[in-house]
Amino acid sequence: MTPHADPVVELRDGAVVLGGRPVVRQVDLTVRAGEFVTLLGPNGSGKSTLVRALTGLRPLARGSLSLFGTPMGSFRDWHRLGYVPQRAGAASGVPVSVREVVASGRLTRRRVLSLPSRADRAAVTEALEVVGLADRAKDSVGTLSGGQQQRVLIARALAGGPDLFFLDEPTAGVDLPNQEALADALATLSRSGSTIVLVTHELGPLAPLVDRTVVLRDGRVVYDGPPLDLSDAHGHHHHHDHDAGRHDHHPDVVAPWDREDHRL
Ligand SMILES: Nc1ncnc2c1ncn2[C@@H]1O[C@H](COP(=O)(O)OP(=O)(O)OP(=O)(O)O)[C@@H](O)[C@H]1O
Numbered sequence: 319m320t321p322h323a324d325p326v327v328e329l330r331d332g333a334v335v336l337g338g339r340p341v342v343r344q345v346d347l348t349v350r351a352g353e354f355v356t357l358l359g360p361n362g363s364g365k366s367t368l369v370r371a372l373t374g375l376r377p378l379a380r381g382s383l384s385l386f387g388t389p390m391g392s393f394r395d396w397h398r399l400g401y402v403p404q405r406a407g408a409a410s411g412v413p414v415s416v417r418e419v420v421a422s423g424r425l426t427r428r429r430v431l432s433l434p435s436r437a438d439r440a441a442v443t444e445a446l447e448v449v450g451l452a453d454r455a456k457d458s459v460g461t462l463s464g465g466q467q468q469r470v471l472i473a474r475a476l477a478g479g480p481d482l483f484f485l486d487e488p489t490a491g492v493d494l495p496n497q498e499a500l501a502d503a504l505a506t507l508s509r510s511g512s513t514i515v516l517v518t519h520e521l522g523p524l525a526p527l528v529d530r531t532v533v534l535r536d537g538r539v540v541y542d543g544p545p546l547d548l549s550d551a552h553g554h555h556h557h558h559d560h561d562a563g564r565h566d567h568h569p570d571v572v573a574p575w576d577r578e579d580h581r582l
Contacts (some may be wrong), residue, residue, distance in 0.1 A: 323351040324387065325374055325514050326482050332381035334371050334537075339366045343493065345381070349515060351481075354508050354527050357517045358467035359534035365405050365517045368534065369484050372515070373401045376451070385482070400475030402468075404486035404517070416462070416470050417455040420445055423474035429517065430533040449503045465496025472503060486517045489524065496525045 327349040334342040334397065342364045349355050357365045369410070371377040372383065374390055383390045386398060400423075422447070424438045446452045449469040459470060468488055475483060485504075489497045501523035508514055508527055521528065533541035 321499045323353070325349065325384075325463065326386050326417055327515070328382075328387075329382040330382045331373065332368075332371060332383065333378050333379045334367050335379040336367065336376075340379075341537050342371060345530065345534075345537070345539055347372075347539065347542075349513060351509050352508075354504075354514045354529045356521065356524075356528050357514070357534065358519070358531060359540075362454040363534040364537040365488050365534055367537075369401075369486055369517055370513065373399060373484055375401075377402050381399055397478050398480050398482055400478060400480035400483040402471050402475050402483070402488055404490070413458045413460065415456055416451060416459055416473075417442060420455075420477050421472050422471045422526070423477035441477050441479060442473075445473040448476055449473045450499045450504055463493075463496070465492035465499075467494055469496065469499060469503070472500065476503075476507070481511065482515075484515045484517075487519065488516070489518060489520065489522060494522070500524070501527065509511050 325348045326390070326481065327347065329345055329347045332342060332345040332347070333340060345368060347368075359365050367376060371378055372385075374383075374385075374393070378390075386395065388395075396560050420442045421438065424441060427455075442454065443455075446455055449472055451462075451466065451469055451473065454466070459467060462470065465532055473581065475485075478541065492500065504514060504516075504524060505527055514527075516524065528545045531541065531543065531545045532539055
C-alpha cells in the first residue's frame with residue numbers, strides 16, 4: 319500500500335438513518351487502493367450499516383460517496399466490488415453445490431442468459447483454490463461446517479474478480495483452522511493489490527495483514543490510524559483456548575474510544 323495510491327472509497331460527511339434513528343453520523347472515510355482496513359467498535363456502533371452504505375446497499379441520508387473516483391449515482395462497475403455479508407449462511411435448504419454457489423459470484427460479469435464461459439469456469443476454480451475448498455467443489459454446501467461455508471461465500475465474492483472487498487465479520491464463530499485459511503486467502507488477495515475493508519471483533523490470525531484501523535462508536539469515527547493491540551478493549555471478551563497468550567498487551571494501552579478526552 320502506498321500512502322498516495324488512488325482513493326477507491328471516499329465518503330464525506332456520511333450519515334445513515336434507520337427507523338428514524340441516526341445509525342451512522344458524520345463519517346469521513348477514505349480508503350486507498352491496496353489498503354487493508356479493519357472496522358472495529360462495540361456491538362451496535364454502526365459497522366455493518368456503514369459497510370452496507372459503502373457498497374450502495376443502504377442509501378445515505380446525507381453526505382457523498384465515490385467508488386473508484388466515480389460518484390455513487392453514476393457508478394456501474396459492480397463487478398469491482400466483493401461483499402461478504404455478516405452471518406450469512408451459504409446453505410439455503412435447497413441442495414446446491416459449493417461450485418454453484420461460487421459460480422453465482424460470476425453473474426455480475428456475465429451477459430444476461432449467456433452460458434458460463436471458459437473464463438467463468440476458470441475463475442470459479444481459482445477462487446475455490448484460494449480458499450482451500452477445491453476438493454469440496456461438488457459437495458452440497460449444507461454438508462460443510464460454518465467456517466467452510468464462510469469460505470464458500472468469500473470464494474463467491476472472489477470469483478467475480480473484484481479489486482475492492484468488504485467482509486463483515488468473516489471470522490465470527492469460525493474455528494481457528496478456518497480462521498487461518500481465511501487469513502491465507504485474504505493475504506493472497508492483499509498481496510495481489512486488492513483493497514480490503516473488514517469488519518471484525520477479533521482479528522486473530524488476520525492481525526498481521528492490517529494496515530489501518532477505524533473505530534466506530536455510536537455511528538461516529540472515534541479512531542482512524544495504525545492498528546493497535548486492543549484485544550481486551552472491545553467491551554466484550556471472547557475466551558477461546560487459542561486466545562491464550564494473546565492478552566499480554568501493555569497495561570497502559572487504553573482503547574481510544576474509552577478515553578474521555580478522545581471522544582469526538
Ligand atoms: N433496519 C434497521 N432498522 C432500525 N435500526 C437498525 C436497523 N438495522 C440496524 N439497526 C440499528 O442500528 C445500529 C447499528 O447496527 P449495525 O448492525 O450497523 O451495528 P454493528 O456495529 O455492525 O453491530 P454488530 O457488531 O452487533 O454487528 C444498531 O443499534 C441496530 O439496532
